[in-house]
Amino acid sequence: METIELSGILGLIATVVLTLNILMGIMLSTAYKKSSYWEKFPLFLKRFKIVDVHNYTAYIALTLVLIHALIIPLDPSSKFSYSHLLKPLEAPHQPIFVMLGVISLVALIVVIITTQKIIKKAIGQKTWRWIHVISYATGLIFIIHGLVMDPLLKDRPIDFIDPEKLLVEACGLILLLAFWARYQYKKKQRAV
Numbered sequence: 001m002e003t004i005e006l007s008g009i010l011g012l013i014a015t016v017v018l019t020l021n022i023l024m025g026i027m028l029s030t031a032y033k034k035s036s037y038w039e040k041f042p043l044f045l046k047r048f049k050i051v052d053v054h055n056y057t058a059y060i061a062l063t064l065v066l067i068h069a070l071i072i073p074l075d076p077s078s079k080f081s082y083s084h085l086l087k088p089l090e091a092p093h094q095p096i097f098v099m100l101g102v103i104s105l106v107a108l109i110v111v112i113i114t115t116q117k118i119i120k121k122a123i124g125q126k127t128w129r130w131i132h133v134i135s136y137a138t139g140l141i142f143i144i145h146g147l148v149m150d151p152l153l154k155d156r157p158i159d160f161i162d163p164e165k166l167l168v169e170a171c172g173l174i175l176l177l178a179f180w181a182r183y184q185y186k187k188k189q190r191a192v
Helices: 003-028 036-040 050-070 095-115 117-123 125-132 134-148 163-191
Strands: none
Touching: 003 050, 003 134, 003 163, 050 095, 095 117, 095 125, 095 134, 117 125, 125 134, 134 163
């Protein structure tokens, strides 16, 4: 397996993990334990502390994304260098979408850093909550990055029915539905 293929696989796994992470974050921001859906969950799943799983998946996703980005320059056919990670608009392939990947990485780092107890306490709950809303935009940005980027970095047109792209599309659709459900929940809470 070539390095560039491994990077693509890690990016896909990171997309799934980040999607699950955002879904858990949305659950945590609602009264999910009072939901009739939660009552239907199997008992062994209810034993997990969602907040802990949410935090661990964030670290796993960050690790996957970092490895995904850092191994690309190891493949000479990619024509990428580590400087392209710092200056994505100078990337040899799809620079705007490379920039979206870098933006989502930076946003993920910001959200994770501000979630650390000492920093969260220092910035306050309200500021932390606003920073954490970055996750919604980050979710959309990494979906766009994964959907548009050519996994082999050959600047080929998007094949929307490619299985890898279908996975990214499914994650994007799940996130959009979850964002809509979260918005509806918030709207309902304001009305009460």
